[in-house]
Amino acid sequence: MSETGILEGRAGVVTGGSRGLGRAIAEAFTAAGAQVAILDTAGAQDAAAEIGGATLGLTGDVTDAPGIERAFGEVAQQFGRFDFLVNNAGIRAQAPFAEHPLDVWKRTLDVNLTGSFLCAQTAIALMLPRGGGSIVNLASIAGAIALKERAAYNASKGGVIALTQSIAAEMSSSGIRCNAIAPGIVETPLSAPYFRDERMIAAITANTPLGRWGQPHEIAAPAIFLCSPAAEFVHGHTLFVDGGWMAFKGY
Numbered sequence: 001m002s003e004t005g006i007l008e009g010r011a012g013v014v015t016g017g018s019r020g021l022g023r024a025i026a027e028a029f030t031a032a033g034a035q036v037a038i039l040d041t042a043g044a045q046d047a048a049a050e051i052g053g054a055t056l057g058l059t060g061d062v063t064d065a066p067g068i069e070r071a072f073g074e075v076a077q078q079f080g081r082f083d084f085l086v087n088n089a090g091i092r093a094q095a096p097f098a099e100h101p102l103d104v105w106k107r108t109l110d111v112n113l114t115g116s117f118l119c120a121q122t123a124i125a126l127m128l129p130r131g132g133g134s135i136v137n138l139a140s141i142a143g144a145i146a147l148k149e150r151a152a153y154n155a156s157k158g159g160v161i162a163l164t165q166s167i168a169a170e171m172s173s174s175g176i177r178c179n180a181i182a183p184g185i186v187e188t189p190l191s192a193p194y195f196r197d198e199r200m201i202a203a204i205t206a207n208t209p210l211g212r213w214g215q216p217h218e219i220a221a222p223a224i225f226l227c228s229p230a231a232e233f234v235h236g237h238t239l240f241v242d243g244g245w246m247a248f249k250g251y
């Protein structure tokens with residue numbers, strides 16, 4: 001979905017936008033008329049240059065509160081407004097629960113959940129004076145149904161779904177909407193190891209009624225929808241974009 005012009009005049013940030021889903025979202029938002037700033041720990045300037053248009057590349061870490069405040073302030077100043085935030089930056093580690101390293105647990109929660117909290121809080125401060133905005137958080141099917149050996153990731157994404165509802169509950173009167181997208185398995189650098197493992201390929205196709213994994217543009221399209229006027233009455237919702245994974249169990 002390019003939806004030319006549907007985000008015309010809007011500006012905001014996609015975190016983790018250098019590659020994968022964030023990159024596809026930044027490209028699609030730009031094609032839909034938005035001014036997009038990519039914030040990433042690496043590769044943001046190169047990605048912004050490749051996307052072109054008004055795209056801005058900012059180096060930053062979603063867990064760094066003063067850095068986020070500075071970066072989002074710069075976005076609002078450069079674009080003259082701040083209408084959307086896509087909380088996309090995320091990490092995932094695999095470890096059996098009994099041996100799950102504490103530092104990995106803490107870092108995963110910090111980036112995926114606390115980072116989303118921090119970026120949302122910072123964005124809301126810039127949206128409030130304008131009387132509106134849209135926040136989209138990247139959750140996962142793992143936030144609603146456990147994936148084995150991913151305790152920290154599962155817990156962080158369950159937290160993202162609850163965070164989405166919490167923001168929506170409190171921002172209702174301010175014109176700021178907040179929703180989440182919970183992707184199934186989508187082909188990106190993060191999920192690349194899956195596609196080298198025959199057992200995983202079989203499990204993914206068996207668990208997905210549509211019989212395949214997704215592509216990044218299939219997540220970008222619902223993100224455009226959620227930030228557009230077409231979603232004015234969509235608030236506090238988690239949209240599963242998973243080829244039917246959550247709808248199916250059994251045979």
Ligand SMILES: NC(=O)c1ccc[n+]([C@@H]2O[C@H](COP(=O)([O-])OP(=O)(O)OC[C@H]3O[C@@H](n4cnc5c(N)ncnc54)[C@H](O)[C@@H]3O)[C@@H](O)[C@H]2O)c1
Nearest residue numbers: 016020021040041061062089090140183185186188189190
């Ligand atoms: N790919 C999938 O199958 C899938 C499924 C469900 C949910 N998701 C979620 O979608 C989001 C994007 O996933 P992806 O597959 O594109 O991942 P990816 O690893 O390909 O890209 C993630 C991007 O986030 C950036 N990033 C990581 N930590 C950061 C930090 N602390 N601060 C700023 N940027 C940081 C990385 O540099 C990278 O550019 C994640 O939140 C992920 O959990 C992905």
